Amino acid sequence: MTSAIPINMHPNNMNSPLIYLDNAATTPIDPEVSRAMQMAAKEYYGNASSLHSVGTIAHEILDQERARLASLIGASPDEIIFTGSGTEANNLALKGVAFANAHRGRHIIVSAIEHDCVLKAARWLESQGFSVTYLPVDQHGLVDVQVLENAFTDKTILVSMMHVNNEIGTIEPVKEIGNLCRERNIYFHSDACQSFGKIPLNAASLNADLLTVNAHKLHGPKGVGALYIKSGVNIEPLLHGGGQEKGIRSSTENIPGIIGFVMAAEIACREMDSETKRVTGLHEHILCILKQRIDGVYFNGSLSARVPHNINFCIEGMEGEGIRLQLLLDEAGVCVSTGSACSSNDGGNPSHVLQAIGLDPFQARGGIRLSLGRFTTQKEIDRFLDVISEKVKQLNPIF
Numbered sequence: 235m236t237s238a239i240p241i242n243m244h245p246n247n248m249n250s251p252l253i254y255l256d257n258a259a260t261t262p263i264d265p266e267v268s269r270a271m272q273m274a275a276k277e278y279y280g281n282a283s284s285l286h287s288v289g290t291i292a293h294e295i296l297d298q299e300r301a302r303l304a305s306l307i308g309a310s311p312d313e314i315i316f317t318g319s320g321t322e323a324n325n326l327a328l329k330g331v332a333f334a335n336a337h338r339g340r341h342i343i344v345s346a347i348e349h350d351c352v353l354k355a356a357r358w359l360e361s362q363g364f365s366v367t368y369l370p371v372d373q374h375g376l377v378d379v380q381v382l383e384n385a386f387t388d389k390t391i392l393v394s395m396m397h398v399n400n401e402i403g404t405i406e407p408v409k410e411i412g413n414l415c416r417e418r419n420i421y422f423h424s425d426a427c428q429s430f431g432k433i434p435l436n437a438a439s440l441n442a443d444l445l446t447v448n449a450h451k452l453h454g455p456k457g458v459g460a461l462y463i464k465s466g467v468n469i470e471p472l473l474h475g476g477g478q479e480k481g482i483r484s485s486t487e488n489i490p491g492i493i494g495f496v497m498a499a500e501i502a503c504r505e506m507d508s509e510t511k512r513v514t515g516l517h518e519h520i521l522c523i524l525k526q527r528i529d530g531v532y533f534n535g536s537l538s539a540r541v542p543h544n545i546n547f548c549i550e551g552m553e554g555e556g557i558r559l560q561l562l563l564d565e566a567g568v569c570v571s572t573g574s575a576c577s578s579n580d581g582g583n584p585s586h587v588l589q590a591i592g593l594d595p596f597q598a599r600g601g602i603r604l605s606l607g608r609f610t611t612q613k614e615i616d617r618f619l620d621v622i623s624e625k626v627k628q629l630n631p632i633f
């Protein structure tokens with residue numbers, strides 16, 4: 235067995251503290267959450283579908299956690315379906331609604347900057363006879379509601395638009411989008427994996443019919459998510475089996491994971507206001523110092539409609555050196571990302587999000603994303619700023 239690496243130390247250099255600025259990819263689990271999960275794995279091992287006392291306890295816990303999660307997003311408990319991830323919830327929303335409502339129409343609208351799990355589910359639906367409109371965004375990464383209105387047809391059954399973008403942090407006008415969809419009797423789904431716990435999320439006030447949330451973006455465990463499905467929405471299950479989760483998502487529920495998810499979500503929502511203030515301060519400081527110290531730095535995404543946790547920038551003339559800069563920072567114990575973590579599985583293609591806001595493929599390879607979390611400190615940011623100011627001197631302009 236390999237020995238565990240302390241999480242706050244750099245894995246390749248045990249003398250160097252680790253500065254983790256990739257919280258949009260995933261967050262370190264909150265120790266309090268981790269403890270609660272360990273306890274739950276021992277105590278609540280029952281199958282929530284078993285009729286005996288151990289199963290009944292697991293079932294009661296499941297009901298209780300469902301109600302707590304529901305209350306965080308203004309839903310009722312029977313509108314929450316636990317899933318194995320955000321990816322699964324998004325796939326269930328798109329494919330499940332498409333197949334259950336194909337008799338009404340076969341047209342779906344998504345934005346061009348959705349997470350790959352939405353975009354690839356949409357492309358797969360095209361192969362199954364659905365037509366999909368990929369809605370462009372403006373230079374700030376915002377969907378124009380007028381453009382959306384023009385894209386509706388009498389065959390449109392579903393619109394899926396993310397609440398906050400994972401690469402550039404843009405907050406989309408989902409309330410207006412939800413209103414438009416509601417007026418036309420079109421289902422509205424929003425992927426809220428990057429907004430939940432950072433900005434207020436309320437299913438009713440967004441007029442959302444479906445909302446995806448997950449745990450590992452808010453200091454909870456990986457492999458747990460949920461789909462809010464407004465009561466009355468027609469949806470076809472993707473997983474068939476024991477009929478758990480009202481028959482919409484068969485599979486034995488992951489009680490420790492769900493406990494960890496709900497606890498992490500409650501902490502994030504409780505601390506949202508103070509964290510927003512604190513992280514906004516860090517954000518402004520980073521922007522100011524990067525502008526002062528790095529010639530040609532430019533920032534991607536909206537200046538105002540964004541979560542403060544995200545900063546995405548390129549350095550003019552150095553865009554071809556994005557991955558090298560990431561590696562140099564990593565050597566010095568600073569974790570940032572270029573593009574989204576998932577795009578690295580696709581051979582590091584230029585970011586589809588940065589291209590959608592108007593960057594050319596060369597520039598779109600050079601975006602550096604910093605994403606801050608609840609455990610990011612001012613001291614870490616100061617150290618990061620010192621390290622990056624030094625490391626950029628080693629880059630060579632490539633045109």
Ligand SMILES: Cc1ncc(COP(=O)(O)O)c(C=O)c1O
Pocket residue numbers: 258259318319320321322324349351396398399400425427428448449450457458459576
């Ligand atoms: C916006 C968004 N949607 C969906 C996902 C996928 O979530 P999961 O990793 O839980 O499958 C992510 C995470 O990468 C994300 O950032």
